[in-house]
Amino acid sequence: MIVATERLLNSPADLARLREEAAARMKPTGTVVSLCRGGGCEVKGSGKLFDALQAAVEELRADGKDVQLRRTGCHGFCEIGPILIVHPGNILIFQSACFEIAYVLANDGS
8 A cells, every 4th residue: 555645744753653654554454364475485386375365365355354365575484385474363374284274264164
């Protein structure tokens, strides 16, 4: 999200207020699922996983759940990729477990 502002920043306090406003706009609500789309994870199937997760998230949203799916860059742990992080809770999920979760989400938890 890009938000333009035309107000002038005249002091460090103005900059601090602008930073706080921007942080408040960007603060996620509900559940945020972040999937690494860096090169190592991409080679290991994060593109297909993202598509499966996106379909599952759309179904959850249709049911009224507050869920967001985000792409991220590399986390630096390519050997255990693809990497999925779920907030709140900072839950780290990696490798084949990611595909199992996508399957479960796509099949209504069964």
